[in-house]
Amino acid sequence: MNVDGTVAVVTGGASGIGRSTALELARAGADVVIADIHDDRAVDVVREIEALGRRALAVHCDVTKDADVEALAAAAFDAFERVDILMNNAGVPVLGPPERVSMEDWDWILQVNLYGPIRGVRAFVPAMIDRGSGYVVNTVSVAGLYAYSWDSVPYITSKFGAFGFTEGLALYLRPQGIGVSAVCPGLVESNFGEHVRFAAVDDPTGWIAPMVDFRPIGSDEVGPVVVNAIREERFLVLPHPEFADMLRTRGQDLDAAVAAQIAKLPPPPPRKATD
Ligand SMILES: NC(=O)c1ccc[n+]([C@@H]2O[C@H](COP(=O)([O-])OP(=O)(O)OC[C@H]3O[C@@H](n4cnc5c(N)ncnc54)[C@H](O)[C@@H]3O)[C@@H](O)[C@H]2O)c1
Numbered sequence: 001m002n003v004d005g006t007v008a009v010v011t012g013g014a015s016g017i018g019r020s021t022a023l024e025l026a027r028a029g030a031d032v033v034i035a036d037i038h039d040d041r042a043v044d045v046v047r048e049i050e051a052l053g054r055r056a057l058a059v060h061c062d063v064t065k066d067a068d069v070e071a072l073a074a075a076a077f078d079a080f081e082r083v084d085i086l087m088n089n090a091g092v093p094v095l096g097p098p099e100r101v102s103m104e105d106w107d108w109i110l111q112v113n114l115y116g117p118i119r120g121v122r123a124f125v126p127a128m129i130d131r132g133s134g135y136v137v138n139t140v141s142v143a144g145l146y147a148y149s150w151d152s153v154p155y156i157t158s159k160f161g162a163f164g165f166t167e168g169l170a171l172y173l174r175p176q177g178i179g180v181s182a183v184c185p186g187l188v189e190s191n192f193g194e195h196v197r198f199a200a201v202d203d204p205t206g207w208i209a210p211m212v213d214f215r216p217i218g219s220d221e222v223g224p225v226v227v228n229a230i231r232e233e234r235f236l237v238l239p240h241p242e243f244a245d246m247l248r249t250r251g252q253d254l255d256a257a258v259a260a261q262i263a264k265l266p267p268p269p270p271r272k273a274t275d
Pocket of ligand 1: 011012013014015016017018035036037038061062063064089090091092112139140141142184185186187188189190191192193194195219
């Protein structure tokens with residue numbers, strides 16, 4: 001897809017991967033709507049986009065709320081008349097032993113990471129189908145491709161759902177002229193840790209496993225990779241190319257891949273009586 005002259009909406013666009021992609025889209029000639037719950041940062045990104053000579057709009061939008069996402073679509077159509085690119089990117093982490101994660105936190109992570117993209121698609125894709133063109137980018141994670149650790153079961157659950165949703169959308173939308181990409185980064189430096197919720201245990205940080213497969217990259221590195229993938233209309237976007245090998249191994253023998261991952265990690269800490 002040619003990005004020049006398009007209109008894009010980026011949820012979670014005020015920070016990290018969303019901000020980086022929003023700025024790169026603007027550099028490529030797009031006007032961008034920044035949708036986030038962090039209003040001050042969203043306004044800062046709008047200023048950065050305007051300084052690049054493109055139009056931008058900040059909209060307060062909590063992707064867990066139907067009405068906010070519907071209002072986001074109304075604001076974007078009002079300001080720019082159409083939306084060519086939707087990036088469902090807002091996401092949050094929950095850590096800790098899965099049987100100790102409250103139902104409220106399970107609901108929260110699924111509402112943001114899985115229902116958020118679903119709401120985005122419901123709000124923006126009908127107009128794309130009517131036009132026969134458009135692009136949907138969902139920020140998933142390598143957590144949507146393999147279970148990397150025992151400390152992040154809710155996150156992995158949400159991202160497997162988001163990956164399946166995105167792959168299914170590709171089958172449905174690409175024959176209708178609408179591109180679909182699943183962005184699956186490994187570890188990216190961002191403000192992601194600010195939103196983390198821990199399950200109720202005595203020592204939450206003791207429940208964080210070492211990140212054995214991960215090499216951090218700056219969030220500024222991700223935007224250009226995403227925008228290139230949109231240009232080339234590539235489905236799977238791996239800002240850390242080393243995960244392509246892991247996917248191949250996994251495809252060859254899933255039982256062996258799961259066993260190897262268990263062997264790589266230290267065991268989870270013993271549960272205390274008071275936990
Ligand atoms: N940082 C990583 O290592 C990493 C790796 C793989 C995938 N991801 C995914 O990338 C995406 C972006 O994360 P990031 O690392 O840039 O983190 P970030 O925290 O820097 O940015 C996420 C943005 O989403 C916003 N947000 C959170 N909840 C929201 C809600 N309910 N409604 C609207 N906005 C909301 C936050 O305010 C923030 O501005 C997430 O989906 C995350 O799961 C991150």
